[in-house]
Amino acid sequence: MRPLLAARGFAVPDRPGVRLRTLADVFAHAEAEGVTLRLDGTEVQVRRPKAHRAGRKAFMSGKKRLNTGKAVMISDEQGRELWLGAVRPGRMHDVTQIRTDGIEEQLHLHPNVQAEVDSGCQGLIRDYPDQVSGPPKEPDAQARAERAQLL
Template structure:
């Protein structure tokens, strides 16, 4: 039955158990488990990403994402994450492409887009670990989407400084550190602006942490060719759950009198 194949695939995506272990658990042949996963995983990957308060809407492409953010006035949060993968065999072309300069491991990089509540809107832009975050988003056409949608705003970290320099009115990166000989007041102001920007952006890092609760996105031991499909399937499922979270009310920063003073 399709429901049984779906359950096997969900268990595999959540726990990352070997196919042989799943076959023993469900009392079937290993080939049946592998076939079920190959059948159901692409269906889950093609579902797209759920949107809060829009039950019938699914975001499947970057074009969908920016059109939605522009229409609804959603300020995006953008951040990259890496997942360790198996090292390519010696002699294969492009073997060094997966070596991450940051982690010194073989990884695959992805880029996450969330709203200001940390709810997944899109996750993709899948590239080998050696590629810089900035290069990855440019090669996927993110910069072009900012040009086509000048009303879209986003907050990013230092890794997307070039994007912030190109679109200063749309993309907010951490403020640049003042020179060492600058007045002490400038350093205090810089730290406070940096703290505020980080506080507004950190929700997307929490979104990436949600993905890492799924075993295959902690360390992917399957074939690298299937990583993109696995990633999209898992993040789409995470978006279904995050879209159900109620929108938290933002506390006002406007100063008000605690009590009326007599003249």
């Protein structure tokens, strides 16, 4: 089923007949149209893999404490889906999956593309400060304690 959906691609909002079939198509579209991309990892609960299966623990999500599959979704500014990455085991961190899917490479190849990410992708914000924006890094425990004393 997945190969059939991938071959069909994602429809481009407000552009009838245009479809984005690959990650490179998404970044080329964003660069040509000036679209700011939003990247986010999404988790879906899956059945627990069979006992004694290699990699069984990889499906255990540290965030949800459930067996999950995780995929990276790219959408436009209005939240309309443009691309969905491969589903991988839930233990994988968002930024690791972004790098594994080749999104970091596309950011390097398309320097005019702007992207927004959540706090799980601080590494991308650090590595591509002119392209990737996100929430500021949370202060460590000592800085929070010092700030609480000032208040």
